[in-house]
Amino acid sequence: xxxxxxxxxxxxxxxxxxxxxxxxxxxxxxxxxxxxxxxxxxxxxxxxxxxxxxxxxxxxxxxxxxxxxxxxxxxxxxxxxxxxxxxxxxxxxxxxxxxxxxxxxxxxxxxxxxxxxxxxxxxxxxxxxxxxxxxxxxxxxxxxxxxxxxxxxxxxxxxxxxxxxxxxxxxxxxxxxxxxxxxxxxxxxxxxxxxxxxxxxxxxxxxxxxxxxxxxxxxxxxxxxxxxxxxxxxxxxxxxxxxxxxxxxxxxxxxxxxxxxxxxxxxxxxxxxxxxxxxxxxxxxxxxxxxxxxxxxxxxxxxxxxxxxxxxxxxx
Amino acid sequence: xxxxxxxxxxxxxxxxxxxxxxxxxxxxxxxxxxxxxxxxxxxxxxxxxxxxxxxxxxxxxxxxxxxxxxxxxxxxxxxxxxxxxxxxxxxxxxxxxxxxxxxxxxxxxxxxxxxxxxxxxxxxxxxxxxxxxxxxxxxxxxxxxxxxxxxxxxxxxxxxxxxxxxxxxxxxxxxxxxx
Numbered sequence: 001x002x003x004x005x006x007x008x009x010x011x012x013x014x015x016x017x018x019x020x021x022x023x024x025x026x027x028x029x030x031x032x033x034x035x036x037x038x039x040x041x042x043x044x045x046x047x048x049x050x051x052x053x054x055x056x057x058x059x060x061x062x063x064x065x066x067x068x069x070x071x072x073x074x075x076x077x078x079x080x081x082x083x084x085x086x087x088x089x090x091x092x093x094x095x096x097x098x099x100x101x102x103x104x105x106x107x108x109x110x111x112x113x114x115x116x117x118x119x120x121x122x123x124x125x126x127x128x129x130x131x132x133x134x135x136x137x138x139x140x141x142x143x144x145x146x147x148x149x150x151x152x153x154x155x156x157x158x159x160x161x162x163x164x165x166x167x168x169x170x171x172x173x174x175x176x177x178x179x180x181x182x183x184x185x186x187x188x189x190x191x192x193x194x195x196x197x198x199x200x201x202x203x204x205x206x207x208x209x210x211x212x213x214x215x216x217x218x219x220x221x222x223x224x225x226x227x228x229x230x231x232x233x234x235x236x237x238x239x240x241x242x243x244x245x246x247x248x249x250x251x252x253x254x255x256x257x258x259x260x261x262x263x264x265x266x267x268x269x270x271x272x273x274x275x276x277x278x279x280x281x282x283x284x285x286x287x288x289x290x291x292x293x294x295x296x297x298x299x300x301x302x303x304x305x306x307x308x309x310x311x312x313x314x315x316x
Numbered sequence: 317x318x319x320x321x322x323x324x325x326x327x328x329x330x331x332x333x334x335x336x337x338x339x340x341x342x343x344x345x346x347x348x349x350x351x352x353x354x355x356x357x358x359x360x361x362x363x364x365x366x367x368x369x370x371x372x373x374x375x376x377x378x379x380x381x382x383x384x385x386x387x388x389x390x391x392x393x394x395x396x397x398x399x400x401x402x403x404x405x406x407x408x409x410x411x412x413x414x415x416x417x418x419x420x421x422x423x424x425x426x427x428x429x430x431x432x433x434x435x436x437x438x439x440x441x442x443x444x445x446x447x448x449x450x451x452x453x454x455x456x457x458x459x460x461x462x463x464x465x466x467x468x469x470x471x472x473x474x475x476x477x478x479x480x481x482x483x484x485x486x487x488x489x490x491x492x493x494x495x
Contacts, residue, residue, distance in 0.1 A: 015341045048374050055381035060388035060400040086416045114420045141390045260410045268474040314396035
């Protein structure tokens with residue numbers, strides 16, 4: 001028997017199904033790619049904007065400057081440090097949280113800086129980030145160090161020296177708690193000063209000017225107004241060591257610049273007699289390969305600073 | 317039963333109506349492709365124009381922020397006295413000769429200029445300080461818009477027993493273009 005009410009699967013139907021499926025597939029594929037590309041463009045722009053935002057935070061005559069960066073959604077800031085080249089380089093990338101699919105996709109294009117030194121964890125994930133900057137002098141101003149951390153995560157400074165306590169209180173960073181003992185800090189990152197305890201995330205020894213994190217020891221020296229100490233606290237050992245080497249490369253180039261300046265001015269009656277000290281500092285800082293080496297250069301830098309301060313025609 | 321035999325002719329009876337339908341579908345398909353092609357072309361041309369505009373404005377914004385802070389940069393700052401907006405012109409003269417600083421600030425153009433000067437000549441060790449300007453960075457002739465700021469230019473003046481002389485100057489900066 002023939003069913004006369006049967007559905008006739010005509011060419012038009014076949015065509016509509018195949019072409020319709022192809023168009024829908026293409027539309028979904030294009031939209032997904034477009035969203036991903038647009039997000040990467042947005043993240044790349046954000047990385048560039050962060051770099052621009054960090055410029056006004058740099059100091060001139062001030063000791064310290066603070067700021068807060070608020071993102072529209074939770075964002076990851078990726079901090080990469082490279083030590084190769086004349087000055088090394090600082091890369092920052094941004095990856096913003098997505099409402100659908102993977103929470104954080106590939107970050108945007110990196111924003112590269114040769115004159116910035118950011119001390120933070122490799123990935124800072126937050127909606128609000130605190131930023132503060134301090135100048136680093138060795139003995140002349142070398143750079144501004146920028147510290148970035150999650151504004152919503154508590155950091156406990158346990159039993160810090162008076163000057164650190166005073167400075168943190170003055171900065172009014174609400175997520176940094178100053179406490180006397182480890183028991184007073186329930187949550188967050190624990191920075192212990194002159195205290196050895198397995199619950200400490202970082203152990204600062206003010207006697208040896210060193211900080212121990214994940215069984216790695218970083219040296220911060222004695223004469224840098226705590227700038228390098230904050231560097232050890234707010235970054236990882238890998239970032240710290242890399243940024244320190246970059247800072248030393250810049251110190252070396254600046255020493256050569258001052259050396260040429262003093263040689264030029266000597267002929268014009270403004271002699272400093274700092275040539276040998278500057279040469280030693282330039283060579284020593286260029287050759288440094290870990291934070292331990294900074295201790296050997298401190299004496300040279302101190303001596304240069306002291307002798308320069310006594311000059312009538314000061315070099316720096 | 318005879319399974320053999322010869323096929324004398326193969327004949328398919330395509331209807332005219334069917335042929336027109338196939339043509340119609342083909343036209344629709346081509347039209348759809350052209351439509352999507354035009355839409356994406358339109359979208360990408362607008363998007364690329366916006367991106368270029370955004371890159372240019374970011375470059376200008378960067379240059380504006382940089383020109384404000386450049387005088388405090390260790391390579392420029394006159395640190396012998398506490399002067400926040402003073403540039404050490406002696407240091408800048410030497411800085412202009414140093415190759416290590418190429419691309420350090422990621423700028424296409426950076427010039428320090430004396431506002432009042434008797435000559436229009438570029439500074440070198442021979443005519444300094446009786447000159448008009450020092451070009452620290454000059455990467456390209458097509459550097460776009462330039463941002464300027466007033467600064468104090470301080471240098472060691474050897475006359476009259478030697479003293480620090482400060483003059484009014486300007487700093488001109490243009491951000492790095494899209495490459």
